[in-house]
Amino acid sequence: MNSKTLVELIKRIIPYIVAIAFVLWLYVSYGAWAYTLKNMSEFFRLIGEHMVLVFISMAAAISVGVTLGTVMTRKGFEKSASVIMAVVNVWQSVPSLGVIALAYGILPMIGISGIGMVPALFALFFHAVAPIVRNTYAGIDSVSRDVIEAATGMGMTRKQIMFQIELPNAMPVIMGGIRTSSAIIVGTAPLAFLIGGGGLGFWIFTGIALVDMGIMTAGAVPVALLAMLIDFLLAKLETLIVSRGILSDGAQTAM
């Protein structure tokens, strides 16, 4: 490794180190560390609930979003695609708190309790699925017509074109949607507490209510670290599953 790449590496790492150091300093100085040590079992229960909220809604949003976005690009779905895209675009502008409130209000109408983890999962899923649908659709739609024509003319089946050509070439855009969704989910998950969904939001809102910075930071800091960890993992994943032939130059140097 020459000195230039070393400097580049340090430049990239410094913001992370500064952010983490600052957060940890807050964490200790507000007494959050002490509070967490004292309530260790509750901490593990809350972070467990939080992880369930984030990862289950994420997994559901990815599987439904990518599938729906792909189906929308198939022949015969052109009309429904434009309708779905319009809905998705409007839906994305609804704020997180609104989505949580909607889950609380609407789910009882279809016989599901508006209180607890289930409505929270619904809310997170619905909020996060939109960017994935949109990016999957846009990503596949943007694959060059020439590439598809060449593949068709050479005798590839529709299925082969979808899995070997369209999805791999749309992958950077799809991954962009997934990263946006993960940011939305991680940011919205603490609000699940408001409708009894559990998670680290419990400590955050309790701390705010009691004007106790220690309790609040004890909830907020793990949430922030989780967000950074997930983003880091997704970026790693991107370099693994996106072909080197289509990675943008920025993404190539990102990790």
Place this chain on the structure above:
Amino acid sequence: MGIMLSLQKVTKIYPGADSIKAVNKLTFDLEEGEICTLVGPSGCGKTTAMKMINRLISVTSGKILINGQNVANTNTIELRRKIGYVIQNIGLFPNMTIGENIAIIPKLLKWDKGRIQEKVQSLLEIVSLPPEEYRDRYPRELSGGQQQRIGVARGMAGDPPIMLMDEPFGAIDPINREHLQNEFLRIQEKVKKTIVFVTHDIDEAIKMGDKICLLKDGHLVQFASPEEMLINPKNDFVSDFVGGDRTLKRLNLFTIRKSMQTNPPVVNVTETIETARNLFVKLNVDYLIAVDSDGFLKGMIKRDAIPAGVDTVMDATEKTNAWLPGTASLKDGLSEIFTHDYGFLIVVDEDRKVLGWLRTEDIKKTLKG
């Protein structure tokens, strides 16, 4: 050589345009190993005609036979895998390496790995891109010309007997285009595929085609060899389309070697200057071609420019670049004759051994047939 591809009254009417026949009763036969260029003004139906062969576009009426088999009765996917397909915008798969791009059809045909590797290797060599250097690179790392070579290699990878090429060199700059055309003709000498080649450029059609199929408004106007079309254009449309310089265009169809005379005025450089002087008189020429004892080109001597006091031909010989290899076209030959003052051109082989000479009257004789 049997008939490989046969179009019989092939007609295409696009839905919603009832009265307009994009292709109208197109009929022609193509023998194995021939290149047929489909040419015509835009909207003449040439691309539609080509795409009906691999069923990217359906036939409204008529029949297309490959090796006597009606393509309408074959499985579309299997049919396409047996027909190489190369398009103007190349359409390499950006997510795959060059090697993977070329290997795609062999893989679909379930060849074993070793055979695929060998094929990729040999195709990259054929299109003059060293395999070690290019196999693992990605399409975006290549220039347009290199990409199109890969496009051609990919089209040939499944050993298809037939290839369809839709303006393959259309998006490439003129210098590279000519280079690729020559290279492709060189490859075709070896592989002898049956090729349908769409182009809007009549010069390319003449250069690449064994047969030219000239279309207008979906009709076949003339189906002939380039030579035939240039000598006997069927009507005014054809003669307009091939251009007023059609006689000059015919120059491209011949090599210098075919037209040259094999009795050039040569003199050995070891001879005395007296011998040269006598030769000038005897042959009644102003220039003599100086060669060494093995017949290799050394230069030229001018009759009234022999320096005083020289003894041998060698001393009076001046360097010259008025020569071309026998494989060059007559067009290049004619141009070279006019570039120099000698009034003729020296024809040599790859090692610059003198084969003959070419004068304008030789060219005239060739064009007259």
